[in-house]
Amino acid sequence: MTGHTERPLLFLDVDGPILPFGEDPHRALRGTTPDARLARLTCELGSRLAALPCELVWATTWEEEANAEIAPRIGLPRLPVVTWPEPTDQHEREDRWFGLCWKTxxxxxxxxxxxxxxxxxxxxDADRPAFRVIRHV
Incomplete structure (x- = not known):
């Protein structure tokens, strides 16, 4: 038990998990406009995410744009947003060495x-155990 009384966080990326790459195989081709992928988003996705027992947080390079473009389309309120710090040379070397995602x-x-x-x-696969060993510095 961690002693935290707050709900766990759920960090959400946009490109890939929320907004799949490629064409929707269940619909006719939509073209290549930026809104083509956004048109796939539904309120059902937002409802499912909101029903999870956690606090949702955008963890995407979209940063605040996720609140402007994605959240309203799927029926979510504004969410907290992770802003990505400039990595240090040492952190970049360590992350490459251990095979970690740059977001970890x-x-x-x-x-x-x-x-x-x-x-x-x-x-x-290298990211999973890293969650236990990387500490806030």
Whole structure:
């Protein structure tokens, strides 16, 4: 037991998990406009996410744009947003050495010891144990 009384965090990436790449195989081709992928989003997705027993947080390079473009389309309120710090040379070398996603260290630090889950298409097998060993610095 961690002693935290807050709900766990759920870090959400946009490109890939929320907004799939490629064409929707169940619909006619839509073209290549930026809104083509956004048109696939439904309120059902937002309802399902909102029903989860956790606090939703955008963990995407969309940053605040996720609140402007994605959240209203899927029926979510504004969510907290992880802003990505400039990595240090040492952190970049360590992350490459261990095969970590570039987001892993900032998310572990953002969580500050709070339990979390992370939905992203860039998570590697090396990232899973790193959640336990990277500490807020």
């Amino acid at each position: 260290r900032p998310l572990v630090n953002w969580a500050g010891g709070r339990p979390f889950a992370w939905v992203d298409d860039e998570i590697t």
